[in-house]
Amino acid sequence: MIPLNKNAKEPLYKQLKTALLEFIEENLQEGDALPIESEIEKMYGVSRITVRKTIDELVNEGVVSKKQGRGTFVQSRKIVQKAGTITSWTEEMRLKGKIIETKNLLMHEIEPSRKLTEELKLSKGEKVICLKRLRCADGETIAIMINYFRSKFVPGFLEKGLNKESLYEVLEEDYGIQLEKAHERIQARIANDLEALELGVSPDSAILHITRVSYLSDGTPFELVEMANRSDRYQYDIDLFGRNKFKSFSEGSD
Structure with a gap:
């Protein structure tokens, strides 16, 4: 797991994005669910706002998709x-x-x-x-x-x-x-x-x-x-x- 550096110049949500991409690559397949937001908070020691901003970016890039009431799922891999x-x-x-x-x-x-x-x-x-x-x-x-x-x-x-x-x-x-x-x-x-x-x-x-x-x-x-x-x-x-x-x-x- 990539550790996040809260003192780095790079914004936390960008660091979290890199970490989540690595997590998906190493642990998940197409159609698998991401951990829920509260779990991601604990895994990387970040706020709920940071988690949501990061996931929104991944959604916009087509890496994951949100399904109402069900969670966030891995889209087609590259x-x-x-x-x-x-x-x-x-x-x-x-x-x-x-x-x-x-x-x-x-x-x-x-x-x-x-x-x-x-x-x-x-x-x-x-x-x-x-x-x-x-x-x-x-x-x-x-x-x-x-x-x-x-x-x-x-x-x-x-x-x-x-x-x-x-x-x-x-x-x-x-x-x-x-x-x-x-x-x-x-x-x-x-x-x-x-x-x-x-x-x-x-x-x-x-x-x-x-x-x-x-x-x-x-x-x-x-x-x-x-x-x-x-x-x-x-x-x-x-x-x-x-x-x-x-x-x-x-x-x-x-």
Whole structure:
């Protein structure tokens, strides 16, 4: 249990929030009840006002929910994506036993922006397919996903449509396209009004914005993905290797 420091500059309710998040992570599952307010007071030596303010924050962030006359219960735990391997969103959710659904699918061919032209190293006059989807897990919208990929590699794609939840499965099975590597940029920012509306969160909510450029086996950039994820439902885990391996890699790559 994380001890609270009443002499610290950080407000007590923020310290309590961190402590309760750790308590939930270590002791509770989705649907479990939190200790009642009086018990939390005794556990951490804080006032009822502090407890209520902290729980209200956790409710606003979707970590817990209050049920009138019953108590406070753990909501859906965050969906953790393991960085380091190219997997589709659909594959990640299936591995976690989630019921997946796609909403508001939009698909069309577009003239690329300067950013797309540079990122995908497009030839003059080359077009891309834009595929926008709202991705849902267990009935809740988790992410806004927009895939941009090069039209010339997927002839007839618009006519066939997306007949599976996973775009990557379609690319592999129908076009023989294997993505060998990718580069991702992850940024925390505030949701704009449209993102907030589509994700069902307040306009000032934090989101994780991920940009991924994926490459074919010969190093050709094929796809750029822009994804806005609810930060209260999604987190990234990254494994780091030791400094000895890093030194060996650096010395051997001259």
